[in-house]
Amino acid sequence: xxxxxxxxxxxxxxxxxxxxxxxxxxxxxxxxxxxxxxxxxxxxxxxxxxxxxxxxxxxxxxxxxxxxxxxxxxxxxxxxxxxxxxxxxxxxxxxxxxxxxxxxxxxxxxxxxxxxxxxxxxxxxxxxxxxxxxxxxxxxxxxxxxxxxxxxxxxxxxxxxxxxxxxxxxxxxxxxxxxxxxxxxxxxxxxxxxxxxxxxxxxxxxxxxxxxxxxxxxxxxxxxxxxxxxxxxxxxxxxxxxxxxxxxxxxxxxxxxxxxx
Amino acid sequence: xxxxxxxxxxxxxxxxxxxxxxxxxxxxxxxxxxxxxxxxxxxxxxxxxxxxxxxxxxxxxxxxxxxxxxxxxxxxxxxxxxxxxxxxxxxxxxxxxxxxxxxxxxxxxxxxxxxxxxxxxxxxxxxxxxxxxxxxxxxxxxxxxxxxxxxxxxxxxxxxxxxxxxxxxxxxxxxxxxxxxxxxxxxxxxxxxxxxxxxxxxxxxxxxxxxxxxxxxxxxxxxxxxxxxxxxxxxxxxxxxxxxxxxxxxxxxxxxxxxxxxxxxxxxx
Amino acid sequence: xxxxxxxxxxxxxxxxxxxxxxxxxxxxxxxxxxxxxxxxxxxxxxxxxxxxxxxxxxxxxxxxxxxxxxxxxxxxxxxxxxxxxxxxxxxxxxxxxxxxxxxxxxxxxxxxxxxxxxxxxxxxxxxxxxxxxxxxxxxxxxxxxxxxxxxxxxxxxxxx
Numbered sequence: 001x002x003x004x005x006x007x008x009x010x011x012x013x014x015x016x017x018x019x020x021x022x023x024x025x026x027x028x029x030x031x032x033x034x035x036x037x038x039x040x041x042x043x044x045x046x047x048x049x050x051x052x053x054x055x056x057x058x059x060x061x062x063x064x065x066x067x068x069x070x071x072x073x074x075x076x077x078x079x080x081x082x083x084x085x086x087x088x089x090x091x092x093x094x095x096x097x098x099x100x101x102x103x104x105x106x107x108x109x110x111x112x113x114x115x116x117x118x119x120x121x122x123x124x125x126x127x128x129x130x131x132x133x134x135x136x137x138x139x140x141x142x143x144x145x146x147x148x149x150x151x152x153x154x155x156x157x158x159x160x161x162x163x164x165x166x167x168x169x170x171x172x173x174x175x176x177x178x179x180x181x182x183x184x185x186x187x188x189x190x191x192x193x194x195x196x197x198x199x200x201x202x203x204x205x206x207x208x209x210x211x212x213x214x215x216x217x218x219x220x221x222x223x224x225x226x227x228x229x230x231x232x233x234x235x236x237x238x239x240x241x242x243x244x245x246x247x248x249x250x251x252x253x254x255x256x257x258x259x260x261x
Numbered sequence: 262x263x264x265x266x267x268x269x270x271x272x273x274x275x276x277x278x279x280x281x282x283x284x285x286x287x288x289x290x291x292x293x294x295x296x297x298x299x300x301x302x303x304x305x306x307x308x309x310x311x312x313x314x315x316x317x318x319x320x321x322x323x324x325x326x327x328x329x330x331x332x333x334x335x336x337x338x339x340x341x342x343x344x345x346x347x348x349x350x351x352x353x354x355x356x357x358x359x360x361x362x363x364x365x366x367x368x369x370x371x372x373x374x375x376x377x378x379x380x381x382x383x384x385x386x387x388x389x390x391x392x393x394x395x396x397x398x399x400x401x402x403x404x405x406x407x408x409x410x411x412x413x414x415x416x417x418x419x420x421x422x423x424x425x426x427x428x429x430x431x432x433x434x435x436x437x438x439x440x441x442x443x444x445x446x447x448x449x450x451x452x453x454x455x456x457x458x459x460x461x462x463x464x465x466x467x468x469x470x471x472x473x474x475x476x477x478x479x480x481x482x483x484x485x486x487x488x489x490x491x492x493x494x495x496x497x498x499x500x501x502x503x504x505x506x507x508x509x510x511x512x513x514x515x516x517x518x519x520x521x522x523x524x525x526x527x528x529x530x
Numbered sequence: 531x532x533x534x535x536x537x538x539x540x541x542x543x544x545x546x547x548x549x550x551x552x553x554x555x556x557x558x559x560x561x562x563x564x565x566x567x568x569x570x571x572x573x574x575x576x577x578x579x580x581x582x583x584x585x586x587x588x589x590x591x592x593x594x595x596x597x598x599x600x601x602x603x604x605x606x607x608x609x610x611x612x613x614x615x616x617x618x619x620x621x622x623x624x625x626x627x628x629x630x631x632x633x634x635x636x637x638x639x640x641x642x643x644x645x646x647x648x649x650x651x652x653x654x655x656x657x658x659x660x661x662x663x664x665x666x667x668x669x670x671x672x673x674x675x676x677x678x679x680x681x682x683x684x685x686x687x688x689x690x
Contacts (some may be wrong), residue, residue, distance in 0.1 A: 042533070048540045056543060092558045122357075131354035134314050136343035137371050157547025164550035167558055186557070191594060195559040197585050203551070 023219050030148050030215070033141035037149045043142070047150030051112040051214075055158055058111055059104055063162035066099055067091060067169025074170070075178055088185035089192030091170030092163075096193060096202045097258075100163030102250050105209035107162075108155060109242035113217035116147055117238040120221025121231035129222075144222065148214050155210025156203050163202070201257045208249055213242045267292045267327060267424060267456045268313060274321035275308055282308050284480035285322065290424075295450050295457040297467040299502065300477035306460040307351075309477075310426045313458070314348060315339045326424065344372060347422035351429045353413035355401040361388070362397040365416045372420065387415040390452075391445055407438025411445065418449055424456050425449070431463040439463070443470050464503050468492055476502065568618040570654035571599065574628045574641075579610040580664025582630055582639045588614050590643040595620045598641065614641065623648035624656075630664035639664060 037044045074090045123129050123143065132139045167189075174180045193199065217238045224234035268290035275283040282305040290296045298306050311317045312324050318332045325331070326342060334342060355364050365384045369375055375383070388394045391411040401409055410430065417425060427446060431439050447470040450457040461467050467474070468488040476484040476491075476499060484491070484499045492503060500506070507513050517523065576582075579601060588596040596616035604611040616622075625646030632639050643658075652658065 042537075045537060045540050048543065049536050052547075053539045053543045056546075096554060096558065119358075126352065126357070127350040127354040128356055130316070131348070131350050131356075133316065134343055134346065134348040135368050135371070136340040137368070138340075142371070154543075154547075157544065157550070160547055160550040160554060163558075164553050167554075189558055191587060193559045194585055194597075195555055199551075199554050199559045 019223075022223070023215075026219050026222065027215050029140050030145050030218070033138060034145045034149065036141040037146040043146040044149050044153075047147045048154060051108075051116065051147070051150050052154035052157065054115075055108055055111045055154070056161070058107055059158045059162050060165050062103065062107055063100075063165030064169040066103060066162075067095065067166030067171075068173045069169075070094055070099070070166065071170035071173030071178070075174060075180065084180050085184035086188050086192070087170070087174045087180050088187075088189030091174065092167055092189045092193045093198060095163040095166040095170075096198050098202075098250070098254075100166060101159045101202050101206040101209060102246060104159040104162040105155065105206060105213055105246045106243055108151075108158060108210075109213045109217070109246065110239050112151065112154070113213045113238050113242050114235045116151070116214065116217040117221040117224070117235045118231055120144070120147075120218060121224035121226075121234050124222065124224065125226035125228075125231060127226075144218050148218055151214030151217070152207065152210045155213070156206045159202070159206035159209075201253075204257075205250065205253050208253060209246050212245045212249060216242045216245060265292050266290065268458070269325040270309070270312075270322070271325070272322035273309075273312060273319045273324060275305070275312065275317065275319050281480055283312075283319075286477065286480070286482050288475055288482065290456055290458055291473075292456050293450075293454060294472040295447060295459065295470060297459045297461060297471040297474045298477060299460075299462055299464065299467070299474060301462065301502075304477050305480055306477060307428055310348065310428055310458070310460055313424075313426060314343065314346060344420065345422055346424045346426065347417035347420070348426040349410075349413055349417045349428060349430055351432055353401075353409045355409055355413055355416070357401050359401075360397070361393070361399050361401065361404070361412050364401065364412060365397075365419055367416065368419045383419070387419055388412070390418075390449065391415045392441075405438075407434050407441065410434065410438065410442055414442065414445055414449070418453060418455075421453055422455060424458070425453075427457065427459045427461070429461055430459060431461055431466055439466055443467075446470060462502075464505075468503075569596065569615045570618055572614045572616055572622075572652055572654075572656055572658055574612050574614065574658040574661050575604060575607060575609045576612060576628075576630060576661050576663045577609050578663040578666060579612065580630055580632075580639055580666050582612070582641070582664065586638065586640050588616065588641045588643060590620065590622070590645065595643065612641070621651040624650045624652055625660060626652065626658055628658045628661045630662065632665070 070091045071087065074087050074094075075084060078084050078086055078090065120129075120143065129139045129143070132142060171185065175182045175185050220234040220238045220241070221231075224230045266289045268288070270286060270288040272285045272287060273283055274281070274285055286309070288296075288298070288309075298309060300306050308317065312319055313326060313331065315331045315334065323330045323332065327345070329338075329342065331339070331342070355361075356367065359367065362384055365387050366380050369380045369383060373380075385394055385397065388397055391414055393408060393411055393415070396404065396408065396412070401412070404412060414430075425446075430442055430446060434442060443466045446457060446459060449455070459467060459471060468491065471488060473487055474485065474491050475482055478498055484494060484496050486494065491499060494500065494503070501508075582598065582601065584598050584601055586598045587594050588598065596614055598612060599615045600613040602611050603609075622643060623646045625648040627644040627646060629642040629644065630639055631642045646660075
């Protein structure tokens, strides 16, 4: 019984390590075959449309609502300490440092990441990938790398849009609806948010998340068994794995960026 | 077999993990001919095509195409070789995110520097050859199964390959489409001066269009010959296959022990 | 979708994203009010900095004039050495007074500069000599309690 369990555990670990190695190799291959994505940039533009433009609506709407909630909750909390004027700073800092990059990445993973996995998985299941290989066209360069770079480019832009919409939402609730002084809202925000320290670090975060989410999504799609269950399982794994990876990386990056304060 | 051989397959062995698929097969595809490779499902026909295309490596023996051993080619050499091959996949494998036009133009755009006007003419010519010039603006999802197969055929021969491989070109087609595709395979082969390999289990259709037939079973070539020889053959396997009989050398029952025992029938009851 | 439409949308997307970034940088962040390239550095020693952190603001009459660049312990004087980056537009007299202050009761700490009357201005790399440390709440409370205790002792001693 114990031997059985140990064997099972060992099997799982060996599998996990093997998959990690396979995924790293896949990632290196994406980078290696990235030349085409930039030499023939229209390939990447096509993917920018399907991952970036198609995610716009959800990002804009979600950003606005998150900002509005931050405005309401922040006001309720700050009121107790008599510092409602810090609302702008609170809303902007939470968005720019954390919520913008993280929530935008989570939404991106479930909106665009899952679509990428399903698309690649289906291309594989219907032998489109094999067909491409038989035509002497490298699917890594032609199919995978442009999607990767489109994701990496989209992610910081979407995150910036999310944060900007969030600040707008916080402004609507805080200033327009509740009546926090407009001048102190903006000035506290500007005093509290540092360009390099907060905004640039937030952008770095979302760039890292973009790399992680698209790499996971593409790998899962490419690795999916060519069946209906295989593709649906891979899509689920993409969302689960990238969400966990985003939160884990967020912790690591935050620890490095905002340490010693 | 008078003319020169384009593809030579010699003593090829292949195994997935430890499960042997091919056990020393020898086939020769002469230039300009249409050859059928037949056998039951799962006998290694598709594996054979993948070996020719270089997607798999044989564990023994070699596959030679146009004088070059496929598994000894490096990445560049293999890709160069593949440009001169075309392969029609089982269900066409059209790129679903591109129009019919873009599908056929795909290889021309990827592999040549031809100006767009010439590509346009070439694409329309290829589509005309399969009788679907009018569909060039449609998406693959808007085509019927038979039409999709014909578009895939046009895409396969887009760069005028010297070797065209067909993986189950007749699977899932209605009788009319089946005849159309069958005739197209023959006509395109003769028009291009290419060599075609048709992997199929559709005996009646292939007997009409091919020059030579190989039968594969259990990883070895069990019979070969011209269509006339095959249809009159009295080998039990070929006879069963050609006439579609239920039981014969290929048994109806998967080996499963004693039937009575499985049903818990005890003798004397 | 046609290639041109697609290109247009992607263009709109990229411009919108960069625009959002610009809004964040200029309207939300401090890029418009404070520019690192045109600045000079000053130093000051404090016996206790309390909860002052790098990037904390430096204000004069409530106007943001710079930021704390670096904080370290001076190994010779056993005092905190604070390096400040000050906007080049603002010059301060030699006898400027640097205070560590708290915005609100529980707010973040910042350095307040109170200009003196000296004719000469501080130059890059100079040190502000007159400083006042942060007010540490614990010290304040213990001092308060101590004085209370003293008071009550005195009350006890008084004859009835």
